[in-house]
Amino acid sequence: MSSEVLVSRPHYDSRAVAQGILEKELPVKPEVPQLSSGSATAGYRSAKYTPGEWFSNYHTILQQASTDCNGGRTIQRESKTLYQDTEAETLDTQADGTRLLGNRLQEIHYWKSELQVHIDRLRTDTESLLALKKRLEKALDATETPYAISTDNLNCRARRLGPDLVRDSVEEELLKEVDLIRSVQALLKRTTAQVVSQIKMNREAKQTLELDWSDKYQAYNFDENSGRYSNMSPDTRHHPSSAAVQDQVSNCTSWTKFTQDNLSKALQEEQTTNSLRLLVERVLQETTEDLTAQCSRVDRAFSQRCVELIEAKTQLEMKLAQILEQIGVQERNIVALQQAIHNKEAPLRVAQSRLYLRSLRPNMELCRDPPQLSLEGEVRQIDATLASLHQQLSEAKGSLSHLEESRITLEKDINCKTHSLFIEREKCMTHRKRYPTISTLSGY
Numbered sequence: 293m294s295s296e297v298l299v300s301r302p303h304y305d306s307r308a309v310a311q312g313i314l315e316k317e318l319p320v321k322p323e324v325p326q327l328s329s330g331s332a333t334a335g336y337r338s339a340k341y342t343p344g345e346w347f348s349n350y351h352t353i354l355q356q357a358s359t360d361c362n363g364g365r366t367i368q369r370e371s372k373t374l375y376q377d378t379e380a381e382t383l384d385t386q387a388d389g390t391r392l393l394g395n396r397l398q399e400i401h402y403w404k405s406e407l408q409v410h411i412d413r414l415r416t417d418t419e420s421l422l423a424l425k426k427r428l429e430k431a432l433d434a435t436e437t438p439y440a441i442s443t444d445n446l447n448c449r450a451r452r453l454g455p456d457l458v459r460d461s462v463e464e465e466l467l468k469e470v471d472l473i474r475s476v477q478a479l480l481k482r483t484t485a486q487v488v489s490q491i492k493m494n495r496e497a498k499q500t501l502e503l504d505w506s507d508k509y510q511a512y513n514f515d516e517n518s519g520r521y522s523n524m525s526p527d528t529r530h531h532p533s534s535a536a537v538q539d540q541v542s543n544c545t546s547w548t549k550f551t552q553d554n555l556s557k558a559l560q561e562e563q564t565t566n567s568l569r570l571l572v573e574r575v576l577q578e579t580t581e582d583l584t585a586q587c588s589r590v591d592r593a594f595s596q597r598c599v600e601l602i603e604a605k606t607q608l609e610m611k612l613a614q615i616l617e618q619i620g621v622q623e624r625n626i627v628a629l630q631q632a633i634h635n636k637e638a639p640l641r642v643a644q645s646r647l648y649l650r651s652l653r654p655n656m657e658l659c660r661d662p663p664q665l666s667l668e669g670e671v672r673q674i675d676a677t678l679a680s681l682h683q684q685l686s687e688a689k690g691s692l693s694h695l696e697e698s699r700i701t702l703e704k705d706i707n708c709k710t711h712s713l714f715i716e717r718e719k720c721m722t723h724r725k726r727y728p729t730i731s732t733l734s735g736y
Contacts (some may be wrong), residue, residue: 299586316418324415332491345380346606347605377532386523389409390519392516393519394519395520396521397512397515397516400508400511400512401512401517402503402550403508403551404508404509404512406551406555407501407504407505407551408505408557410501410555410558410559410562411498411501411502411505413496413558413562414494414495414497414501414558414561417561417562417565417566417569418491418494418495419457419496420490420499420565420569421487421494421565421569422491422492424487424572424573425484425487425488425491425734426735427572427576427734427736428483428487428572428576428735429484429735430732430735430736431480431576431579431580431733431734431735432477432480432484434455434728434732434733434735435476435480435583435733437539437726437727437728438469438473438583438587438727438728439470439473439474439477440469441474441723441724441727442466442469442590443470444720444723445466445590445719445720445723445724446463446466446467446470448467448713448715448720448723449462449463449604449716449720452708452711452715453707453708453711453712454704454705454708455705455708456708456709456711456712460593460597461593461596461597462590462593462594462597464593465586465589465593466590466591468589469584469586469587469590472582472583472586472601473583476579476582476583479579480575482550483571483572483575486568486571487568487572490561490564490565490568492688493561494561494565497554497557497558497561497658498558500553500554500557500558501555501558504550504551506549506552507565511643520675533603566618568651576734579733579735580730580733580734583733584696584730584733587727590724591721591724594716594720594721594724595721597711597716598716598717598721601709601712601713601716602713603711604709605706605710605713606707606711608706609700609706610705611628611702612699612702612706614697614699615695615702616699618695619695619696619699622688622691622692622695623692625688626685626688626689626692628683629685629688630685632681633678633681633682633685636674636677636678636681639670639674640671640674640675640678642670643667643670643674644671646667647664647668649670650663650664650667660724
């Protein structure tokens with residue numbers, strides 16, 4: 293090793309430099325030259341620090357330790373102030389968060405209650421519409437009976453005979469009844485379609501409210517559990533990513549507007565349901581009243597027609613009795629006329645025989661004497677009487693023929709009236725007794 297004396301480098305504390313604290317330079321005493329003991333001790337001298345370096349080193353350590361103590365006390369004061377302040381601030385922030393969670397729970401509970409109210413209303417409205425739909429279907433089915441009765445009445449009356457096949461007030465009322473029933477059926481079908489459509493809308497609105505209610509129910513449970521968390525809760529854990537802003541997160545305005553829009557839609561459907569329910573009730577009432585009123589008009593027309601038929605049949609029967617009586621009288625009259633003509637044959641033969649015998653008188657005896665004149669007058673009288681009797685007999689036979697024709701016509705017309713009365717009273721009016729009641733036509 294070299295025999296030269298090594299000069300020590302100045303010592304720097306890196307922590308002091310980092311904290312910006314400059315070291316105070318210690319006074320360096322002049323080095324006292326030491327006696328050299330020769331080259332044998334050169335290795336030992338070169339491996340040692342000088343006393344100055346020793347003093348400088350431990351003074352530097354003491355100074356650094358004092359600086360560290362002062363810095364530590366400063367950091368302790370600042371730390372105490374900081375954790376005291378942050379402790380209070382954290383507790384205040386946590387209390388404010390708990391309070392806001394409570395307010396949020398009240399708000400969610402309010403909207404959840406509103407949703408539940410409208411869900412129940414929509415459920416009730418839907419059930420009432422289903423009941424009205426069932427009534428409409430029953431009322432529509434009930435109209436088939438009046439339609440069958442009316443068409444059967446028209447078909448039966450089409451089998452009337454002869455002059456009774458007339459387009460009377462009964463047929464006109466029946467045709468009106470058929471047209472009315474068809475229009476009522478069309479109206480009931482349209483109303484049923486409206487009810488079915490509204491039921492679908494109510495169910496869609498109810499499903500939307502139920503989904504919103506379900507979301508709020510879950511949110512309420514989450515917020516309720518969140519509000520129960522405290523610093524002493526054992527089930528809390530760190531979730532570093534939970535504070536990050538999530539995608540598609542709604543704000544308070546859009547959150548409230550979403551529920552309000554759903555409730556507005558539900559309220560609109562409720563109002564539409566109420567209007568439709570009133571409409572259905574009015575339709576059922578008016579159609580029932582129209583059908584029963586028309587049925588009464590048809591029944592009155594049938595009754596009036598039966599009265600007319602009975603009256604006409606009675607008059608025809610009375611006239612037939614008179615005709616039959618006249619036929620009997622006329623037949624006896626013909627017999628009397630024939631007997632009278634027969635009775636004139638003997639006097640005519642006597643008179644003609646007398647004239648014949650007297651015509652055989654000879655010569656001047658063939659005289660037109662009073663007996664001759666009397667006989668000639670008698671023959672002329674009998675001939676005239678016979679001619680009158682034959683004429684009267686011919687007229688009597690013609691009258692009897694006309695009476696027979698009238699009898700046949702009257703009997704045919706009476707048969708027609710009897711047949712028509714049977715159709716009107718036994719077929720049609722009996723069938724109309726099966727006309728549905730008011731409650732059946734109303735869908736009950």
